Amino acid sequence: MPSSTTPGQLSPDHYVADLEETPLKAVDAVDESEKPRSSARDAWDSMRTRPLFWISGVLIVLVIVIALFPGLFTHVSPQTNSLSNSNAGARSGHPLGFTFQGYDVFSRVIYGTRASLLVGILATVLVTVVGVVIGSLAGYYGGWLDAVVSRIGDIFFSIPTVLGAIVVMSTITDRNPLTVALILALFAWPQIARIMRGSVISATATDYVMASTALGVSRFRILLRHVVPNAIAPVIVVATVSLGTFIVAESTLSFLGIGLPGTTVSWGGDIDNARTTLRTAPLPLFWPAAALSITVLSFLMMGDVVRDALDPKARARR
Amino acid sequence: MTTTTDTQTQAANGVVKGAPLLEIKGLNIGFKTQSGYVEAVRGVDLTLGQGETLAIVGESGSGKSTTATSIIDLLPGTGKVTAGEIFFEGRDLVKLPKPEISDIRGRLIGYVPQDPMSNLNPVWSIGFQVEEAIRANRVASGKDVRKRAIQVLEEAGLPDAGTRLKQFPHQFSGGMRQRVLIGIGLSARPKLLIADEPTSALDVTVQRRILDHLGTLTRDYGTSVLFITHDLGLAAERAEKLVVMYKGRVVESGPSQEILANPQHPYTQRLVAAAPSLASRRIQSQIAPSAVHGDAVAEAGSDDARRLQAAHEREQIAKHEAPDFIKVENLTKVYKIRQGGFKSTELKAVDDVSFEIPRGTTMALVGESGSGKSTVAKLVLQLESITSGTVTVGGSSVGALTGKDLFNFRRRVQPVFQDPYGSLDPVYSVGNTIAEPLITHGVGDSASRQARVRELLEQVSLPISMINRYPNELSGGQRQRIAVARALALKPDVIVLDEAVSALDVLVQGQILNLLTDLQSELGLTYLFITHDLAVVRLVADKVAVMQKGRIVESASTDEVFSNPSKEYTRDLLEAIPGANFAFGK
Numbered sequence: 001m002p003s004s005t006t007p008g009q010l011s012p013d014h015y016v017a018d019l020e021e022t023p024l025k026a027v028d029a030v031d032e033s034e035k036p037r038s039s040a041r042d043a044w045d046s047m048r049t050r051p052l053f054w055i056s057g058v059l060i061v062l063v064i065v066i067a068l069f070p071g072l073f074t075h076v077s078p079q080t081n082s083l084s085n086s087n088a089g090a091r092s093g094h095p096l097g098f099t100f101q102g103y104d105v106f107s108r109v110i111y112g113t114r115a116s117l118l119v120g121i122l123a124t125v126l127v128t129v130v131g132v133v134i135g136s137l138a139g140y141y142g143g144w145l146d147a148v149v150s151r152i153g154d155i156f157f158s159i160p161t162v163l164g165a166i167v168v169m170s171t172i173t174d175r176n177p178l179t180v181a182l183i184l185a186l187f188a189w190p191q192i193a194r195i196m197r198g199s200v201i202s203a204t205a206t207d208y209v210m211a212s213t214a215l216g217v218s219r220f221r222i223l224l225r226h227v228v229p230n231a232i233a234p235v236i237v238v239a240t241v242s243l244g245t246f247i248v249a250e251s252t253l254s255f256l257g258i259g260l261p262g263t264t265v266s267w268g269g270d271i272d273n274a275r276t277t278l279r280t281a282p283l284p285l286f287w288p289a290a291a292l293s294i295t296v297l298s299f300l301m302m303g304d305v306v307r308d309a310l311d312p313k314a315r316a317r318r
Numbered sequence: 319m320t321t322t323t324d325t326q327t328q329a330a331n332g333v334v335k336g337a338p339l340l341e342i343k344g345l346n347i348g349f350k351t352q353s354g355y356v357e358a359v360r361g362v363d364l365t366l367g368q369g370e371t372l373a374i375v376g377e378s379g380s381g382k383s384t385t386a387t388s389i390i391d392l393l394p395g396t397g398k399v400t401a402g403e404i405f406f407e408g409r410d411l412v413k414l415p416k417p418e419i420s421d422i423r424g425r426l427i428g429y430v431p432q433d434p435m436s437n438l439n440p441v442w443s444i445g446f447q448v449e450e451a452i453r454a455n456r457v458a459s460g461k462d463v464r465k466r467a468i469q470v471l472e473e474a475g476l477p478d479a480g481t482r483l484k485q486f487p488h489q490f491s492g493g494m495r496q497r498v499l500i501g502i503g504l505s506a507r508p509k510l511l512i513a514d515e516p517t518s519a520l521d522v523t524v525q526r527r528i529l530d531h532l533g534t535l536t537r538d539y540g541t542s543v544l545f546i547t548h549d550l551g552l553a554a555e556r557a558e559k560l561v562v563m564y565k566g567r568v569v570e571s572g573p574s575q576e577i578l579a580n581p582q583h584p585y586t587q588r589l590v591a592a593a594p595s596l597a598s599r600r601i602q603s604q605i606a607p608s609a610v611h612g613d614a615v616a617e618a619g620s621d622d623a624r625r626l627q628a629a630h631e632r633e634q635i636a637k638h639e640a641p642d643f644i645k646v647e648n649l650t651k652v653y654k655i656r657q658g659g660f661k662s663t664e665l666k667a668v669d670d671v672s673f674e675i676p677r678g679t680t681m682a683l684v685g686e687s688g689s690g691k692s693t694v695a696k697l698v699l700q701l702e703s704i705t706s707g708t709v710t711v712g713g714s715s716v717g718a719l720t721g722k723d724l725f726n727f728r729r730r731v732q733p734v735f736q737d738p739y740g741s742l743d744p745v746y747s748v749g750n751t752i753a754e755p756l757i758t759h760g761v762g763d764s765a766s767r768q769a770r771v772r773e774l775l776e777q778v779s780l781p782i783s784m785i786n787r788y789p790n791e792l793s794g795g796q797r798q799r800i801a802v803a804r805a806l807a808l809k810p811d812v813i814v815l816d817e818a819v820s821a822l823d824v825l826v827q828g829q830i831l832n833l834l835t836d837l838q839s840e841l842g843l844t845y846l847f848i849t850h851d852l853a854v855v856r857l858v859a860d861k862v863a864v865m866q867k868g869r870i871v872e873s874a875s876t877d878e879v880f881s882n883p884s885k886e887y888t889r890d891l892l893e894a895i896p897g898a899n900f901a902f903g904k
Contacts, residue, residue, distance in 0.1 A: 013559075014572030015363075016582040022569050024584055027795075027825045042790070207741035211804070214699050215755045216728030229745045 122181035131192025139200030153190035240303035345402035373557035428503035445483030474501030551897020685865035732805035736817035738797035795826030
């Protein structure tokens with residue numbers, strides 16, 4: 001405080017706070033006590049405080065374990081049947097009863113998990129990889145590459161995924177989870193590519209990209225090291241959600257009889273088989289459908305949580 | 319004018335000036351966050367009389383905007399008044415039910431928001447938005463609404479208001495939009511106008527015209543004004559009373575001239591000392607050239623002779639040594655703007671610009687938005703291609719560089735950008751950000767790079783522990799230090815500072831400017847300093863070039879430009895600096 005002035009010289013409404021109540025900190029001081037927080041860590045902290053994350057997480061882990069080790073959950077084979085059990089109700093050892101053909105419903109639901117999940121995961125991985133690569137190149141390099149890729153994407157975009165898959169699947173004889181996933185991915189990649197393209201374009205226009213250019217970092221390296229990591233978040237969100245929709249799509253195809261062959265146990269196939277007896281015995285249809293809904297729902301919920309965690313705007317709204 | 323407004327104006331003019339209109343007592347405001355409850359405002363008291371103007375001054379995060387928005391119950395998100403009273407005309411606004419607050423809002427208390435670019439709805443015409451405000455506050459009805467809207471805009475200083483009503487926000491400049499917002503804020507002749515940084519997004523000359531106009535209007539209507547600002551000069555010039563806030567508390571309040579001439583609280587003293595004004599002098603480095611880097615913050619009143627010596631040496635360099643370390647000749651940049659179809663028009667962003675910068679000195683390029691100054695920076699950095707003219711750095715022509723030569727050129731010329739929140743990649747830790755240039759240019763091995771990163775952090779006065787932090791945890795000033803450290807990593811000769819301190823609070827700005835000056839004398843750096851803020855130029859530059867519409871209109875040494883500006887435009891710019899000639903008590 002300047003020694004030349006005394007409080008007496010101040011006008012009466014000049015208020016000065018007590019220094020002890022308003023301690024001064026050094027300008028722009030660094031709080032060294034805090035732990036480093038990466039954006040990934042922030043996302044994790046945001047996710048783990050949400051019950052929805054734990055509910056969907058536990059369900060997803062359970063579904064994955066069932067898909068990997070179905071034998072742990074049932075000792076009844078899904079492939080053996082006895083017509084004497086046709087549409088029989090639940091009894092000891094067969095908690096969900098039997099289908100029209102006399103298969104054990106519980107066993108079919110457990111063993112059907114693998115095919116459904118496999119198609120879902122395979123299709124999602126394929127779509128994400130293809131969409132990210134194509135979308136980033138188009139958005140980053142722009143020009144004719146962008147024009148051509150975007151128009152090709154639009155053509156595929158205009159064909160509904162399931163309709164396109166129906167057409168192609170009906171011509172294929174060798175149908176297994178991989179071919180089903182490939183064909184679903186063939187019609188679904190433009191969605192991811194579009195999202196990635198837009199996201200890359202906005203990430204390319206940032207100052208840190210310009211700073212890296214000024215450092216002499218090569219264009220392709222900037223794409224790999226700065227643009228893609230910053231543009232990937234929306235794609236992760238959409239991919240998590242689309243995993244659910246791919247499982248549904250597989251079921252749709254199997255239901256229509258052009259998905260997985262009848263010899264592969266799958267939820268879609270079982271729903272199709274139970275359709276004929278829907279009025280007399282609805283339960284053989286209900287159980288695979290319930291398994292499908294719960295699995296898809298848990299992936300959708302997980303997608304929701306991931307979106308909130310990765311998108312700071314959505315997080316702030318809560 | 320309708321009868322209602324007539325009586326309101328009379329009432330406003332009839333009151334005794336100074337009788338309290340707004341009284342805030344012991345106000346506490348808290349926000350709920352993920353990590354718990356945070357108090358943003360603690361125990362704030364303030365009194366605003368009829369017809370008075372009061373400014374709340376503080377850094378970002380000091381709680382000044384939070385205090386202002388709580389008056390009209392517009393606290394963002396989870397904000398809540400947890401204690402205290404806000405008396406407006408004898409009624410406690412905190413206890414008032416929502417419908418009554420919303421009746422007061424707009425009709426008795428007007429609000430002018432900060433950012434004119436985002437506060438008008440782009441899908442509705444200007445007329446619709448003004449009329450909406452007039453109807454909502456029941457100022458006029460039926461056909462009178464349109465008449466009143468025209469009147470409001472004319473009063474706010476928009477010529478041709480009748481035809482402008484049909485236009486849309488994107489057809490208006492920032493200054494015009496802010497006039498519309500002021501018009502809306504004053505449309506109901508409120509007794510109190512809250513103006514939250516109303517001009518901080520505008521150029522100084524526009525800011526001055528708008529504030530002059532606002533001052534006249536509120537004086538005529540007898541409106542009290544609550545100004546929120548970070549700019550001390552503006553507060554000194556426009557407000558009778560001042561409240562200084564720091565970390566949610568009021569640290570000093572009273573008559574503004576007295577506080578600024580004779581600040582009592584150490585925080586106010588710091589603010590006043592850091593406020594750049596035309597009376598300030600160039601910052602001199604605390605470190606003699608070639609001295610080993612030591613404690614960056616030297617004690618006050620340090621070796622004056624040595625500092626004078628340093629200044630003298632730099633002046634000598636500026637005068638005598640080869641004046642053309644950086645030489646820009648007839649530089650022109652033309653952008654083609656597509657007009658739909660195959661037509662395109664040309665925009666000359668930079669038009670025949672020439673200047674030289676001697677080694678080890680700072681040249682400032684000053685201009686308002688759209689003057690082409692940032693384009694010049696990009697051309698010097700070779701981030702944009704040159705249309706015609708040459709840029710020579712240390713003897714080699716920049717435009718002709720390709721491949722390996724361009725790569726080597728990047729090593730010598732580095733940028734620091736304006737937005738400290740945008741110039742660091744959020745997924746990179748501080749250590750990786752600073753190491754990137756070293757890795758890119760293959761400097762040293764992993765261990766020596768680590769050592770260099772530590773050395774650089776020390777050079778920009780940041781603790782080594784920052785190495786594992788991420789940009790989102792750091793303040794604007796700290797991020798800007800990281801950006802400076804990254805620019806220094808390759809030991810460049812030239813740093814292009816594109817509005818590098820414009821987004822920072824005044825104290826942090828002062829700190830960064832000191833740092834830059836120290837680094838300059840220590841490392842012999844040459845700066846091209848791009849800014850819109852003439853007061854900052856005074857603090858750092860040896861030479862100044864003033865740009866207007868792509869051309870350099872005046873170019874001379876800093877002292878000449880400031881003491882004897884030869885061009886009308888430069889004089890306008892200088893006069894428009896708020897509180898430019900106010901003697902701050904330093």
